[in-house]
Amino acid sequence: MSQTAALRLRQAIARTEDATRERTPVGRRPEEADDLLGTFATDGALGFDPFPFLQAIHDAGSRAIVVGQVAGIMHGSTELTGDLDLLWDGTRDEAQALRDALTLCGCSELPDLDRSQAGYRVTGASGDLCTPELRWGAMDVIPCLTSAETTRDPAGFVIRYAALEDLIRMRRALGRPKDHRRADELARLRT
Numbered sequence: 777m778s779q780t781a782a783l784r785l786r787q788a789i790a791r792t793e794d795a796t797r798e799r800t801p802v803g804r805r806p807e808e809a810d811d812l813l814g815t816f817a818t819d820g821a822l823g824f825d826p827f828p829f830l831q832a833i834h835d836a837g838s839r840a841i842v843v844g845q846v847a848g849i850m851h852g853s854t855e856l857t858g859d860l861d862l863l864w865d866g867t868r869d870e871a872q873a874l875r876d877a878l879t880l881c882g883c884s885e886l887p888d889l890d891r892s893q894a895g896y897r898v899t900g901a902s903g904d905l906c907t908p909e910l911r912w913g914a915m916d917v918i919p920c921l922t923s924a925e926t927t928r929d930p931a932g933f934v935i936r937y938a939a940l941e942d943l944i945r946m947r948r949a950l951g952r953p954k955d956h957r958r959a960d961e962l963a964r965l966r967t
Contacts, residue, residue, distance in 0.1 A: 777926055777927065777928045777934070778927060778928070779927060779928050779929070779930060780927065781850035781851070781925070781927035781935070781937065782850070782927040782928060782929040782930065782935055783930070784849055784850055784851075784852060785826075785846065785849055785850050785935075786827075786929075786930070788849045788856060788857075789824065789825060789826070789827070791856060792816070792821055792824050792856045792857075792858070793824075795821075795856065796821050796822050796823075796824075799821075799822060801819045801822060802819060803819065804817070804818045804819055805818060805819060805820065805902075806818050806819075806820030806858050806859040806902050806903065807895060809858075809859075811952040811953050811954055812952075812953045812954055813954070814845060814855070814857060814858075814954045815845075815857050815858035815859040816855070816856045816857050816858050817858075818858050819858075820858030820859050820902055821856065821857070821858030822858075823900060824857070824858050824859075824900065824901060825900035825901065826846060826860040826900065826901040827900070827929070827931070828881050828898070828899065828900055828901075829860065829877065829878075829881045829898050829900065829901050830842070830860075830929070830933065830935050831929070831931065831933045832876075832877035832878075832880040832881045832898075833862075833873075833874070833877045834933035834934050834935070835877070835880065835933070836873045836874070836876040836877040836880065837873050838864070838870060838873035838874055838876075838877055839864070839865065839870060839873075839921070839936065840862040840863065840864035840870065840873075840874060840905070840936070841862065841863050841864075841920065841921060841924040841936045841937055841938055842860065842861070842862060842935060842936065842937035842938065843861050843862065843863045843906070843920075843937075843938045843943065843946060844857070844859070844860070844861035844903070844904075845857035845859075845861075845958065846859075846860050846861070846937070847937040847938045847943050848943060848947075848958055848961075848962060850927065850935075850937050851940050851943065851962060851965055852962075852965045853958060853961055853962060853965070854961070855957075855958060855961070859901070859902055859903040859904075860901045860902070860903040861903045861904045861905075861906065862874075862903065862904070862905050862906065863906050863907070863908070863917060863920060863921065863938070864905060864906070864907060864921075865907065865908070865918075865921055866892075866907035866908065866909060871889040874889060874905060875889070878896060878898060881898035881899055881900075881901075882898055882899040883896060883897065883898045885897075887905060889905065892906065892907050892909035892910040892911075893905070893906045893907075893910045908921075912946060912949045912950065913948075913949030913950065913951065914949065915945055915946060915949040917942075917946065919942070920938055920939070920942040920946070923939045923942055924936045924937060924938060924939060924942075925937055925938075925939050925940075940962060940965070940966065943962060944959050944962045944963055947959035947962065
């Protein structure tokens, strides 16, 4: 199993840290991101470090996959982000694994995992936990869970993330300006 995608993400997190070192908080949370710039322009980028949560997801036995811009970065996108979004199957067992991972990472207010989309916040990261019940335009995202790619982080844990073609289709289905721009960038990475 390759470490390439995990190394890309580690490099992007280092770039995020460098780019936000002098930035002062403005009180804009990731869920308030605009459809053009995304969460990198919010306070979510300050101190953004998804690795403890990604390791906790692995340690808890969760099969959730990384989607959104973090998955894009893992495929080679150069745009930075300030949140970590996950797709999971919505089952009771997976909900328990996610609760365990959230608790391990200091989540003091567990999200309602009976919803198709639930925001979460842990030390170093925040984002959305989405199930296939969430509307992704006309796209059925259930197959994305089984076609996910994997990478091994240098720290020894495995990260599951959306396959490139699935991620491009997800971006196009969502249709916001940042999604079209990022889908175009990902399509250029096919070669």
